[in-house]
Amino acid sequence: MSRLFTACRLLFAQPRLGGREKLGVLVALVTLALLIVTPFAASEYRLAQLRDALLLALLAISLDYLWGRAHTLVLGHALFFGLGAYGMAIATMKLGLSTGAGIVLGIALASALATISGYFLLFAGVRLHFFAVMTMAMSLIANQVAVSWSSVTGGDVGILGIPPIEFTLLGLRYSTAGDLESYYGALAVATMVLAVMWAACRGPYGKILEAVGTNENRARSLGFNTSLHLLLAFALAAALAALAGALFASASGVVAPDLLGVIVSTEVLIWVAIGGRGSLIGPVIATLIVTQASHSISSFSTSLWPLILGALFLLVVFALPDGLASLLRKVPEFLARRRGSAS
Amino acid sequence: MSGTVVVLLNALTLISILALVAIGLAVIFGMMDVMNLAHGEFVTIGAYTLAFVQTLREAVAPGAGYWLALVLAPFVGAAFGLLIEWLVIRRLYHRPLDTILATFGVSLILQKAIELTFGALPQIVVAPVDGMVGVLGAEYPAYRILIIVVAAAVIGGTLAVFRYTRFGVDLRAVIQNRAVAEALGIDSKRLTRIAFAGGAGLASLAGVLVAPLASVEAHLGVFYMGKAFFVVIIGGIGSVIGSVAGSALVGSAETLLSYRLDPSLASALVLALAIVLVRLRPRGLIPGYSSAHELLGKA
Numbered sequence: 001m002s003r004l005f006t007a008c009r010l011l012f013a014q015p016r017l018g019g020r021e022k023l024g025v026l027v028a029l030v031t032l033a034l035l036i037v038t039p040f041a042a043s044e045y046r047l048a049q050l051r052d053a054l055l056l057a058l059l060a061i062s063l064d065y066l067w068g069r070a071h072t073l074v075l076g077h078a079l080f081f082g083l084g085a086y087g088m089a090i091a092t093m094k095l096g097l098s099t100g101a102g103i104v105l106g107i108a109l110a111s112a113l114a115t116i117s118g119y120f121l122l123f124a125g126v127r128l129h130f131f132a133v134m135t136m137a138m139s140l141i142a143n144q145v146a147v148s149w150s151s152v153t154g155g156d157v158g159i160l161g162i163p164p165i166e167f168t169l170l171g172l173r174y175s176t177a178g179d180l181e182s183y184y185g186a187l188a189v190a191t192m193v194l195a196v197m198w199a200a201c202r203g204p205y206g207k208i209l210e211a212v213g214t215n216e217n218r219a220r221s222l223g224f225n226t227s228l229h230l231l232l233a234f235a236l237a238a239a240l241a242a243l244a245g246a247l248f249a250s251a252s253g254v255v256a257p258d259l260l261g262v263i264v265s266t267e268v269l270i271w272v273a274i275g276g277r278g279s280l281i282g283p284v285i286a287t288l289i290v291t292q293a294s295h296s297i298s299s300f301s302t303s304l305w306p307l308i309l310g311a312l313f314l315l316v317v318f319a320l321p322d323g324l325a326s327l328l329r330k331v332p333e334f335l336a337r338r339r340g341s342a343s
Numbered sequence: 344m345s346g347t348v349v350v351l352l353n354a355l356t357l358i359s360i361l362a363l364v365a366i367g368l369a370v371i372f373g374m375m376d377v378m379n380l381a382h383g384e385f386v387t388i389g390a391y392t393l394a395f396v397q398t399l400r401e402a403v404a405p406g407a408g409y410w411l412a413l414v415l416a417p418f419v420g421a422a423f424g425l426l427i428e429w430l431v432i433r434r435l436y437h438r439p440l441d442t443i444l445a446t447f448g449v450s451l452i453l454q455k456a457i458e459l460t461f462g463a464l465p466q467i468v469v470a471p472v473d474g475m476v477g478v479l480g481a482e483y484p485a486y487r488i489l490i491i492v493v494a495a496a497v498i499g500g501t502l503a504v505f506r507y508t509r510f511g512v513d514l515r516a517v518i519q520n521r522a523v524a525e526a527l528g529i530d531s532k533r534l535t536r537i538a539f540a541g542g543a544g545l546a547s548l549a550g551v552l553v554a555p556l557a558s559v560e561a562h563l564g565v566f567y568m569g570k571a572f573f574v575v576i577i578g579g580i581g582s583v584i585g586s587v588a589g590s591a592l593v594g595s596a597e598t599l600l601s602y603r604l605d606p607s608l609a610s611a612l613v614l615a616l617a618i619v620l621v622r623l624r625p626r627g628l629i630p631g632y633s634s635a636h637e638l639l640g641k642a
Contacts, residue, residue, distance in 0.1 A: 145611055
């Protein structure tokens, strides 16, 4: 037990705050402050959109953990999000359990599927584009199953009327039925998850994942069980995605097969890619901005958004491989060079 | 007896379509480590070529239009393939994960562009032959027999090109070892471009063949592409025979399971089978020697 504790202390040791991290923390704190005061300025409708975006940001964090740190791209990440959502819906509406049990069921389903499929694929040496495509295939088929297995999943319509989360803590009753409560609840969860993931990944553990992702052979020869590390990361990311899905299902009250499908997977990819892989806060901010943009654009033309999405993929690949976060670094460098040459 | 024949022919129909779609993917992957997520759109383009030719009712009768489209579609698909290769993929050969993202973007744009051009409603296409024919004592739709015959001829032709022509030898050389092939004077960039266009053409041909059986919509190709990826992974990267073997396995498993189970559950089981097979035979049923294997850490 004490050895495990020591191992964890070494693995998650916190280094001193570096220069770039300071900038990231500053950006995160400013964003948090803005989000805390938003309810005083925004309409109820906007607030609900922002709450959904905050829950989707959890999904972006989980993909960024896999893709940005371990360099393991998952094209069907919505699979785990959707499993979490369906876990919540089935537990509360079909089995008559509490929302807490719904979260547990969703997370258990997603991490079990990730562990089993990840065992076969990752330990067989399936990596990179192969792995990405296999996860995409899994999400496509899960979508089909959700449509056709209507006795459990409600078919095309999905499941309606999922209750909000309610619990009593220290004598205080909390319920996400109210708009304001559910918004602040989502904000609190997103902030906590972001802080925990950031703290976990900034130390030696993040370095190990980075090593496994960038040069697996070298990491293996240094004695790391690389497949096991990837499998753990995959299962953890799936669990986090499922948590996001379960909370999302409870907040919006409905689940539908779309939640498992290509569209959600595509959007989460673009959030992470635009926000900047591996920066955690970048994808969160990108999620907030891009979802709001997509709502505004879709409100006057529904066919425009997929075109923009496709163009954004090409833009990210060709012009901004490290996302908008790299602009934060590049623009000051560029300005400094201008100033240097002028003087 | 006749029931067995029908099952067998159903499986053969699916196998022939899958193999046509998968060959292009497998060869491109073997040559350049590029996984083209826009490959399914070539199937869609083929199906829409047929729909478009058949809308020109004044000029050609629908039956004749079908044959015209069958000849035309591979060229239309190949032209789109060349365009995509030239605009996007050739710039990304050394960045495999980025290729996935870029081709994903291309696929989204193509799907939406097709939907905007032709409208969201399914297109109407007609088969050139209808009615049933007797095969070994069983009655079977004539059009499906046509699919099997055309696909078998084209796949046989592709295999022959790979096996017996200079071009095929060069292609296999690039798949086995690109650096050495280039050192021997093979222009691998040109070959890749031709192979890419050829694969796109085959997928478009599959699109024409499948169109009268399916609902011709902008998302048509996604379904076949997802399956073609299992086929390539099960069958072996960079191998034409592997693609055919993989299609045979996936197609027959899926057809047989669909008789007993819900079709989507059947595809879920086939996927599970694919995942387990990857663990047992990581290089595929019939491996084509590919640099991709080094990339995956199993040289």
